[in-house]
Amino acid sequence: METLAGAELCFPHLLNTSCRKPMLPPSDAILLNILLSSVSLLTVVLNLLVIISISHYRQLHTPTNILLLSLAISDLLTGLHLPGVILNKETCWLIGDIMCTVAHLDLFTIISVSVGNMVLISVDRYVAICDPLCYPTKVTPGRVKICVFLCWGCAFLYSSLILMDHLTHPGRYNSCVGECVAVIGYTAEAVDFVFSFIVPITVIIVLYMRVFVVAVSQARAMRSHIAAVTLRVSVTAKKSERKAARTLGIVIAVFLICFSPYYCLSLEGQNTFVSASSVLVGCLFYVNSCLNPVIYAFFYPWFRKAIKHIVTLQILQPHSCEANILWKGRGEC
Secondary structure, eight states, rough: OOOHHHHTTSTTTTTTOOBBOOOOOOOHHHHHHHHHHHHHHHHHHHHHHHHHHHHHHHHSSSSSHHHHHHHHHHHHHHHHHHHHHHHHHHHHOSSSHHHHHHHHHHHHHHHHHHHHHHHHHHHHHHHHSSEEEEEEEEHHHHHHHHHHHHHHHHHHHHHHHHHHHHHHHHTOOSBBBOOOOOBHHHHHHHHIIIIIHHHHHHHHHHHHHHHHHHHHHHHHHHHHHHSSSHHHHHHHHHHHHHHHHHHHHHHHHHHHHHHHHHHHHTTTTTBBBBBSSSSHHHHHHHHHHHHHHHHHHHHOHHHHHHHHHHHHHHGGGGGGGGOSSSSSSOOOO
């Protein structure tokens, strides 16, 4: 009996402190593997296409696309995080408490970066729609790159502060050897709820309400045919900006739907486990990272054209980075 019991332990030689091996029903384990593996593969491939497209083609080096590039990188890291989730579901945590803390810090940083990217995208659309004449001078690629760099740095610093107990005492909340969990205290939970949910969501909603009001007024102006011929060119440009705002608004709406369950748990005052142990929270979070490039493919012709160039290996041709991705026609050098 001792041999049988030891076989069910993560570390059989630690009879008193070892965790038991996760025992998922075979059907559930197979279903979970297929689901998470498919989402992981699709997330990595699609976001990699976004990263290659924006990074390679010079026409796509716009401030808005730099923000989309940052979002795609965070989504790619989310997809790469999924294999670890599968292992943590079916096997014991065998690589130590320090790596457990690193894994949770990585996941928490990705969440914070995603929230920051959504705020930056909302600010970008607000300036583009509400102050289009000053947009080229206010929002430059250099300034956007600095904002993206600060977003990643602040996200890492913020996550380190939230998980300070785990960084100073790795494995503090593990009930046995072979477990990998991270628990956020009530104080840190409240701070995280305010700064990672309430404040960003308020900023996003206020900015997009303003964008919606301005977009409606511009549409009415177009229908009234008051603008002169010279102004119609400007109106056409604003129409493309409004289309981009609509697309990115859908991205943000999907983001809110997928991220809300985690913060709802915080609002209820529960100790949230910052891991993939919660099936609902974990699946929604990972699916969101997979949906973003799908939305781009559906609404952005340049993304579909870039994918065609990549799949057909046109990207390997000389001077392919100068290809005309934004307009119809070949446009290659």
